[in-house]
Amino acid sequence: MAALSELRTPRSGPPAVNLPYETGGPDDALVRAAQRGDRAAFGILYARYSRMVHGILLARVPFSDVDDLVHDVFLEALPRLSTLREVSRFPGWLASIARNRATDFHRRVKPNEEFNEETTSAEIESPAPSVNPPTHSSAEAHAVLDAIRSLPDAYREPLILRLVEGMSGPEIAARTGLTHGSVRVNLHRGMQQLREILGRKALPPTGGGL
């Protein structure tokens, strides 16, 4: 008889949990265990890093494709994990896979198919607009997301991890392998540029005062 767990459909109910992704965890041991083929360890790495991967992808590809690509990134990482010699480099290594996956995504998207208006020759370097957004989001939310995506790489990733994924600066540093100083500066400057862009677009304030 087929195992029931194989018959489970994707959950559509209320969100279950937010898994730990904080700093200070012994990720090196987890990575080594995953390298030995421990599925549970890899599952925990997924729980810890999927938010970072989600943020990196969201900075580059349409929202509607991000969830599937997160899954793809981890499926790609699993068989290659044994080639990672320095386990402490896992965060940066995984982030690179995510960025490469986003690049591949844009290479495979046919011209005039989805991004005919915004796609340019520099598309790989600049993000796709937030097409097919969630129905509950306002136009303003999409405008803000697109504004963040128009920022330089170094700023848009930490800003999305902070403002969208809800990670703190120290968490971003731990998960991406960057120093606290770099993340702090990038958040600060990214936020400054975002304010300027949003100011130019003159979005109507709804109580917060952008």
Place this chain on the structure above:
Amino acid sequence: MTAKPTDPEQEKMMQENYLWDASGAPDPEIQRLESLLADFRQADRAFVLPAGMPVAPRKFRALLVGMFSLPRLAAAAAILFALGITIFFLRPKFEPGTGATWDVANLQGAPQIGTKTIDANQAPVKLRVGQTITTNGDSRASLSQFDLGEIRIDPNSRVRLLQTDANRKRIQLDVGTIHAAIWAPPGTFVVDTPSAVAIDLGCAYTLQVAPDGSGTIRTTLGWVGFHLNGRDSFIPAGAMCSTRPKLGPGIPYFEDASSAFREAIPKFDSSLENSPTRIAALSTILSEARKQDALSLWHLLSRTNPAERDYVYARFAALVPPPKGVTRAGILNLDQSMLDLWWNSLGLGEISTWRFWEQSAAPQPTPISQQPPQKKQSSLKDTH
């Protein structure tokens, strides 16, 4: 990639505490952006490996194959033996409950160990058996041990370290929320709450305890056992379960079940036997159950009276035919070996893991409520 900030910029940057780690005075502009962008946040989603995905990476498996030649095995055995002897004589003396510590890190605000505040920028501090971590409304902390895992403690929580030895790590959650990601062997990590004991069976989960002592557990990876005085509930990934003081764990259910199904579960759990509410709830549960919801039906078998159980059996068997060796008569009599066989056929976890934990847990863990322990007869014989 990042240029060095100028002095005025540095000064301004250091004032942006809310942007940095959500501490300090909230910045309404950033709060508004966070609220606007929340819909784009990653939804919790389980990671599913395809069935054909190898457990061990190919390179590693090839290495294993190469290693299994007789001379190499003999040499490896000799080395292991020598290593074992060395480790045995050089091993540190371990005194359970005295020197073993866990690392505590400040994630936000000002969590405390006893009355001592853990500063935001200090290195992780040690937590010893008997000490308590408290978080207020603005603080969070993490608790970790290298060979166990990591526990994140949310605001307004109180956690006490009860035991930490080679075979058992145990904390007490009086109130609040913890998120646990555990890689220690199943059955090693135990959490006492006022209304049940949560036993990790290889997983990641969130456990909440309300001020009245009731609790909720949600599992994301693997599965968890919820236990109180002979009443057991097993909660696999994607499922949740509530527990109440004196009654213990209720019926677990998958969170993607229909809303009618999910609403009927607590009604069944909290209503009196033969009451109209209970009968209506059971009827809804049986009619709404999908194949996946066999998880709940399996637990219902031991929480129903004989007349109700017959209906549960019929629906369960229609959704998941009983495996070889499981009979209707046996299930109606709550034959434990048959129930175990049927559980194993669900593919949600190997119940021998749990039975092993039950046997090894001597004395039985006692929840922190003060009620006197009852003699355990059969984990599957109680109804309410």
